[in-house]
Amino acid sequence: MELAINPSKIISPLCYSVLRLEPYTNCAYSCLYCYARWYRSGRIKPRARAIGMFAKVAKKLDLRIPFRLSTLSDPLQDIEENAKVSYKLMKIAMDNEIPIILSTKSDRIAKNPWKSLIEEMAKDGLIVVQVSVSSLDRNELEPKAPHPQNRIKALESIDAPKVLRLQPLIPNYSFENAEEFVERVKDVADQITTEPLRIERGEIEFYGKFWSRWSNYSFEGELLKADCYEILEELSVACKRYGLDFGLCKEGYFHLETANCCGLHMIECELRPTLREVYKILLEKREIGLDELKFEGYLFVDVLSKLPRAIRKALRFHEKLFLKCLKDNSCLSHLTPLIRFEDGKLKLINLDRNHPSKP
Known part of the structure; x- marks a missing residue:
């Protein structure tokens, strides 16, 4: 489905934002842990057809249903500087009052014309900006992406609803102390959303130097996730202490959450039940x-x-x-x-x- 994530036993019961916009065919950041690397290959090209398809649907859509920009590639990677497919999609969304969940590792959110468009959309409750980090200091697993501190500064600089995604959370890599992590970012974002690391079974040896407990993520047992409930609980407690919302991505520990994972409570939009x-x-x-x-x-x-x-x-x-x-x-x-x-x-x-x- 071009404008939607495919249904699955994990996505369908747990995710609010199953509608998506994919501006590019691949991602230059090539993060070592990226799950999307299993689905894509080849050169990075603009997906110009996404603009026309979204424009056609947007004109007919009367409800404020959120779209995620994007899921399989970073929407603001360097190719965006000239191609501006993501900018054009955001402009269509604004003109048709369709909310956008902007998910990125780029610091381009702090540069114009993207920054001014984000802040204009935010005035009408049409955007949530999510910036992902796997650590505030370490970058060896995502060496082609902007340094985490540059992302943090960029997120801090914009005037919009903001979610810092600790994605993935890699135990003993992302931080040493959950409360210290939250304390460092408490003035940067409105919410922290966390997604523990997902890996292929064959990657255990590499990631085993960080963590030893794994459980099945996929129903078939091909993908594993870091089993780290106690760390999620510590993050939840720390977020409450510092007045931040806390969400979990594709985890069933709803009692630890104080907000939905996408931060959609911060804007006016329609949601599907989960x-x-x-x-x-x-x-x-x-x-x-x-x-x-x-x-x-x-x-x-x-x-x-x-x-x-x-x-x-x-x-x-x-x-x-x-x-x-x-x-x-x-x-x-x-x-x-x-x-x-x-x-x-x-x-x-x-x-x-x-x-x-x-x-």
Whole structure:
């Protein structure tokens, strides 16, 4: 699907922002850990067709549904200086009042014309800027990207809703102390969102020098993730102490979060329901039947019929898989330790403090 991330048992139940804009065919930063390297190859080229496709859909879209810019390449890498595909996509979004989640490792957000456009969009609640780092000081795993401190300075300089993404969180590489990390960036961003490192099984030897505990990320067991609940908990506590929102990307520890992972609560937009909404319902009711889930105020069921076909079709595919996962305990247990489907009902599970990743 050109304008949407493909449905999957991980993305469909956990992600709000499944609509995407891909301005370039590849990424010059070539970070060693980048998951997208498994999906792309070849020269970096502008995807000019993305401009026309988005413009066509944008004119028909009446709801403020967020698009992510982007998922498979950095939207503000050096080729953007001349091609300006991302700038043109952002301009279309602004003209049609469509929110953008701008995700980048570039410091180009602090330069015009991008900075002025970002700040103009921010005045109308049309953008959240996310800057990713894997460390505040180390750069050996992303040597072609701007130094982390340059990214931090760039993020600090713009007037817009801001999320610092600790992505990936690499235990014993990203920082030595969670509270010290948060204290250093507390005045830079409104929120910290964290995504533990995901790797291929064959990369354990390389990343094993940093961390020894891994669990399955993909359902097939081909991809692993750093199993580091205690570090996520420390980050959550530190963010609360310093007044920052905290989100987790594709993790099921909803009790640690104070905001959604994308920072979309900081702008005015429509959201699709995820497992987070199920968790919030269960906090009040403890258990609920599938037929009782209504998700009022979200992009769900009949609301989707009003959308342009390309968007409607994508969101319905994701919705169908999301609902399927809700009644599949093997799927639920893989995604979160907090929710189970038993006796025809979704139920809230209390965490065992000694084994926080297990019910």
